[in-house]
Amino acid sequence: MFSPGSHPNIALPHPTTGLPAALDPTLGLRGDYRRMRADYVTEQDWEGYTGAEHDLWRQLYARQVVVAKRYAADAFLTGLSRLQMPQDRVPRFDETSDRLQALTGWRIVAVPGLIPEDAFFLHLAKRQFPVTVWLRRPDEIDYLVEPDVFHDFFGHVPLLTQPVFADYLQEYGRKGQEAIQLGTTRMLTRLFWYMVEFGLIRGSDGIKAYGAGMLSSATETAFSIDSRQPHRLKFNLARVMRTDYRIDSFQQSYFVIDNFTELFEAMQQPFAPIYADLHGEDIIPASGLISSDVVLQVGQQTLA
């Protein structure tokens, strides 16, 4: 079972066809991929959302804002208020895009759902964040296998108001094409997983959550901060790049940054030498520890 709010990694080739999942019709991705441009951008069609969908957004927002107030990084909460994200209806992307653009130069682009990695990286490199247009069904309020508009919008967009994080994510996108050429996208994807979807940051009163995967989930945010089960380790770029992850349960390790500058600076170095160094190294299991780890909390790992 996927953790609520999180999403699977589409970089994994399909076991039988070898195609990336987003290109593999047998996987039956949700979303309408017929009316879009070559770069996967589509229309949001805001008028097409039903009253029931706006109501579901309201319920999701009300629940997550309580979680966020208690557990989210200040930058996330500041972003939420700066964007004036609607609480009682699905947001119109254009409205929020204009506010976001004024703050950090990022815009939101509407996409049908999961898109291939090369397209995803290209958007990030252009300071465009792809946001899925469809909303989960009411019976999926706690359980979701692909990112929807609530995960993408509520989870990801607030931090794009944070200038350093915004620059970090653009540089991440820029490094995507090189990774594809070098065949190292798995390493880059792990960085996205742990440091965009499930990142923790030290705050003035303890560790806080900033990752979109946890902050769009009703239950993983509290788990990531309060539970004694997962490891909490100091962020180290090469270490993250060789750490396996689970898409079907809560994380077994979380990486903690001191501030977004730390992340941005790690992103400024050339990655090719790091990929080369990591080439022969073993993948570390999601619950693993290695001698060079700076361990903030050893997890009991009773979930595993």
Ligand code: HBI
């Ligand atoms: N597409 N719409 C969408 N949203 C994502 O988060 C996403 C994607 N395609 C690829 C992808 N994520 C990942 O493989 C990242 O790790 C890069």
Ligand code: FE
């Ligand atoms: Fe996401």
